[in-house]
Amino acid sequence: MQKEIMLRAMRFDDLDKVYEIERCLFPNPWPRYFFEEDLQFSNTIAFVVENNGEIIGYSLGSCADIRLHITNIAVVAGCQRRGIGQILLREMESVAIERGCTFAYLEVRMNNTAAIGMYKNAGYDILHVSKRYYIDGDDAYVMHKELI
Numbered sequence: 001m002q003k004e005i006m007l008r009a010m011r012f013d014d015l016d017k018v019y020e021i022e023r024c025l026f027p028n029p030w031p032r033y034f035f036e037e038d039l040q041f042s043n044t045i046a047f048v049v050e051n052n053g054e055i056i057g058y059s060l061g062s063c064a065d066i067r068l069h070i071t072n073i074a075v076v077a078g079c080q081r082r083g084i085g086q087i088l089l090r091e092m093e094s095v096a097i098e099r100g101c102t103f104a105y106l107e108v109r110m111n112n113t114a115a116i117g118m119y120k121n122a123g124y125d126i127l128h129v130s131k132r133y134y135i136d137g138d139d140a141y142v143m144h145k146e147l148i
């Protein structure tokens, strides 16, 4: 991986690549229309990270009043553990703070050590377990963080 890393807002014409990554990384990927719908909502925050023009990661979240709900974050397998996830997370938090959010939360599979590690590293704590949160019946940790 070279160092020409750029973060920018996600656009509709990114969705072919974003959806390809989604299907590679998640056991139960979002349907494509989730991305299409989210990009139309004004409360959505959505970024991609490019490396030399190629999308290697993305994030989505939504702001509701003072709460940022982090709904998706992913980095392609070959580019993980190089700080990209953290960049995506930090940028989403900072836009959410600009929009008045004081609190961020998310759901994560209890066996997803990489994601749990990333969130803990960024200051998130486990709040509780959400039983059968996922469509395949898996439970989720709900994690949260005070943003300011």
Ligand SMILES: CC(C)(COP(=O)(O)OP(=O)(O)OC[C@H]1O[C@@H](n2cnc3c(N)ncnc32)[C@H](O)[C@@H]1OP(=O)(O)O)[C@@H](O)C(=O)NCCC(=O)NCCS
Pocket (backbone or CB within 6 Å): 025, 026, 072, 073, 074, 075, 076, 079, 080, 081, 082, 083, 084, 085, 086, 087, 107, 108, 109, 112, 113, 114, 115, 116, 117, 118, 119, 121
């Ligand atoms: C979770 C994910 C987005 C992390 O992205 P990333 O770019 O690899 O993360 P970063 O390099 O920014 O890591 C930041 C910190 O998270 C933690 N972390 C990341 N990957 C980890 C792993 N495999 N095991 C343990 N901790 C990990 C570390 O504390 C790391 O800091 P360090 O490298 O200085 O030790 C990535 O693993 C991924 O896309 N996973 C598949 C999709 C997914 O599960 N998304 C989350 C849904 S809730």
